[in-house]
Amino acid sequence: MINMENEKKLTMKHYLLIASMLFGMFFGAGNLIFPIHLGQLAGAHWLTAGLGFLISGTLLPLLAIIAISVTHSNGIYELAKPIGNRYATIFMILVCLTLGPLFATPRTATVPFQIGIGNYINPSQTPIFLLIYSIIFFGITYWASSTPTGIIDSIGKLLNPAFLILLAIMFGFTFTRPMGTAGKMAASGTAYQDGSFLNGFLQGYNTMDAIAGLLFGIAIVSTIKGLGQRKSSHISATIFKSGALGIGLEAIIYLILIWVGATSLNHFPISADGGIAFGQIANHYLGLGGQIILAIMATLTCLTTSVGLSTSFSEALHNKFPQISYRTWNILTCGLSFIIANFGLETIIAWSTPMLMFLYPLAITLILLSILSPLFKRNSIVYIWTTAFTLIPAFLGMIESAPAIISKTAFAQALMHFDKMYLPLASYGLDWVVPALIGFALGLANYFTKGWLTTQMTQPNENN
CATH class of the missing domain: 1.20.1740.10 (Amino acid/polyamine transporter I)
Structure with missing residues (x-):
């Protein structure tokens, strides 16, 4: 104590x-x-x-x-x-x-x-x-x-x-x-x-x-x-x-x-x-x-x-x-x-940018999930769904912002084409937002559904 x-x-x-x-x-x-x-x-x-x-x-x-x-x-x-x-x-x-x-x-x-x-x-x-x-x-x-x-x-x-x-x-x-x-x-x-x-x-x-x-x-x-x-x-x-x-x-x-x-x-x-x-x-x-x-x-x-x-x-x-x-x-x-x-400032900035484009979406979702966690009792399922849906666009953002030796490869160009074609807000650098919201919604649905099913299963049968 x-x-x-x-x-x-x-x-x-x-x-x-x-x-x-x-x-x-x-x-x-x-x-x-x-x-x-x-x-x-x-x-x-x-x-x-x-x-x-x-x-x-x-x-x-x-x-x-x-x-x-x-x-x-x-x-x-x-x-x-x-x-x-x-x-x-x-x-x-x-x-x-x-x-x-x-x-x-x-x-x-x-x-x-x-x-x-x-x-x-x-x-x-x-x-x-x-x-x-x-x-x-x-x-x-x-x-x-x-x-x-x-x-x-x-x-x-x-x-x-x-x-x-x-x-x-x-x-x-x-x-x-x-x-x-x-x-x-x-x-x-x-x-x-x-x-x-x-x-x-x-x-x-x-x-x-x-x-x-x-x-x-x-x-x-x-x-x-x-x-x-x-x-x-x-x-x-x-x-x-x-x-x-x-x-x-x-x-x-x-x-x-x-x-x-x-x-x-x-x-x-x-x-x-x-x-x-x-x-x-x-x-x-x-x-x-x-x-x-x-x-x-x-x-x-x-x-x-x-x-x-x-x-x-x-x-x-x-x-x-x-x-x-x-x-x-x-x-x-x-x-x-x-x-x-x-190594100098220019080199440091060139290689830090892709890491930030990867980490920031994950950090932002973690921060917001933590603040909202009392709503779902910090249940792991909400965290996991949200993070899983954020990871892919965060990775795409990292590739797109990498130095030319990476971002100009054929593989990277194909990924960026997919990003801009199919993910909303990609042109604004916020391609992770909609997937993160979808993951959060699915996580909440999963959490509350499991809670409801658990309640139904443990509730005494009033007819007995």
Whole structure:
């Protein structure tokens, strides 16, 4: 029995501290470059594109944390366990690798390097500068993530305030001296003229925050327990309040960045990525000083994310495979992230996109199923039907978005033809939605039918 009398009532300071932790974890590399680039792509349609981006970039991550709370899960493995132990293990490993040493964590080093240093050095010098930068970057990451209980101190108290101050300085200049009117700038193409909302939604995948929310739930619940909360309902309420604060702030910053990107079209052409655009904007307002501030800002925000990712990845795998220590997992995470980071940002993004197109539909359905699970008592049959119907279109999305060496093969082209011919919403990148809904409906029908039959079979015969 848990002694509820020993529970500590949290103060507003505690909620703000946890919210700061959430904000620091989520607002990182992708969050810095993708919104501002989205603003350039959407032009006058920046607001509708931004709303789509907010759904996948802020609402889904919050729902992911709430899903951990509603199901009282101890992490991503327990959350996916109703689908099957083997599936839960594979899904957890894929998410951990994506957010850990394969894609997201290396990206936290390559993005600030590119926008703070890479744009201003000779390309031939990039490998050696990136090597030195990544050694320092992941050395700090390992130090800050060595002890999970120090995550609030290293993220919330040290890095977040410094980052917010630097960001406020940048925003101050954009508000007092805007580069023009965003509403008059044309979108980059018909995709954003006719489907800005859905394209904004898909752009939010690049932040990886929805799947990150599934992993961060482990560290967040652990932190709240460390602050004195024991009852599961109290922990759930704390997650909701703190998540609304931290992710709400993130949503505001997203919209500002998207607006800034749209206004920048009055002075600059659409850039190849948000890092270049951010550098141009900083230089426009602050000259060399702006470049320095941008480099510091990018490094700070990406360090907060790197620490959060490394901690959550190491904790998740240590909980699943306790025979290997947390310290060993942390060393492997930081070491492999360092190696992959030195392949460069372009390579990392090219190979991360297909993985996201595969994982995101599965993650979204898992999040929504978990939140709705009280309706069907978290019965496995509903999870299994929904996931089974989501897997095939998710796989097709992965093939379609893969680099040309895969997507241009005859086999891949045949799969994509089938996808667009027979699956609704395929042209919008949402071919998984209708199959997932069908699977969910069939799963519910199966669940309630079995329940009704069981009731009929166990009901006493009134005629006897």
